[in-house]
Amino acid sequence: MYGLIHQALRDLAVLHVGEEEWNRMLENAGHTRPACIGMQYYSDTTTVQMIDMVADRLGLSFDEALTAFGSHWIDFAEQTNYARILRMAGDDLASFIDNLDRMHATIRSNMPQADMPQFEVLQSDDTGMEVRYRSTRKGLAPMVHGILQKLAIRFDEKAVISHRPMDDGAVFRIDRVRAA
Ligand code: HEM
CATH class of the missing domain: 1.10.260 (434 Repressor (Amino-terminal Domain))
Incomplete structure (x- = not known):
């Protein structure tokens, strides 16, 4: 990497x-x-x-450390030249996730060896969304979990996030929590 x-x-x-x-x-x-x-x-x-x-x-367990790292990744990116890319990628969680592959493709133009993950919104409505994460690497789903948690906070959206592992990644469920 x-x-x-x-x-x-x-x-x-x-x-x-x-x-x-x-x-x-x-x-x-x-x-x-x-x-x-x-x-x-x-x-x-x-x-x-x-x-x-x-x-x-x-x-921490390895997965806990990965989640913490995912969360930190966004804070870190914000301190670099990539902050602008982060800002441009969307104003809410759903559009941001929709833009992730394009965003990684842009970044990849400067990093030709990068093996980028893929994200696909499977379903999205008022209650939340389901997102498919695909990677050639194994075991990084907890990192995605941490990133998504941080993104939800960044967009001021209360969400409960869960995921189930798949052979080539995971499916994430992001449930919106409504204010009572
Ligand atoms: C400006 C922000 C970002 C930058 C600069 C960035 C850049 C990168 C780079 C350079 C890699 C490594 C690829 C390689 O070395 O082969 C990578 C991997 C990865 N990125 Fe991003 N990324 C950003 C935001 C995000 C966001 C918001 C997500 C959301 C989930 C994400 C998910 C991942 C994951 C999971 C990997 C691990 C690779 C894999 O799963 O195979 N990244 N990214």
Whole structure:
């Protein structure tokens, strides 16, 4: 995965354990240079190792750490040049999700090796929506969960999110919660 993802992971880790400790953890794990430089491409194994390290250190399960990372990913993107892309992608959760593939395609034009996920709105009405997530990677659905939770907050929409795993991704149910 691209270094951008690792930068975001580093950002999350540093927020929780501080820069010195994170550098020490990387060194102990055999990463001699901070593994997070710009547009470089890293193996997915490195990404998984880093998430494992964050999980261990914070006492979270791997899936919990992935969800936290998904949530942080949006905060992180907002601090980068991609903030504009985020802003342009929609004014509410439904249109944003509808735009996600286009958004990733735009980003991919600068990152030719990227293997982007796919999203499809299966159903949408007043009560909520159902979204299909497809990926060539396994096990990242909890990250999508975290991102969707953060997006709902960003659009000021109260939602309860659940998902069921599929062979090539997951189906997410996003239920709108109405104010009583
Ligand atoms: C401006 C914001 C965003 C940027 C810059 C961005 C960029 C990227 C990049 C570079 C990758 C890595 C692909 C690779 O290295 O092969 C990626 C993967 C991914 N993105 Fe985005 N993305 C953004 C927003 C989102 C949002 C809002 C979602 C919503 C669910 C999302 C879901 C994912 C997932 C799940 C992956 C993991 C890859 C996989 O499932 O196979 N991203 N994105």
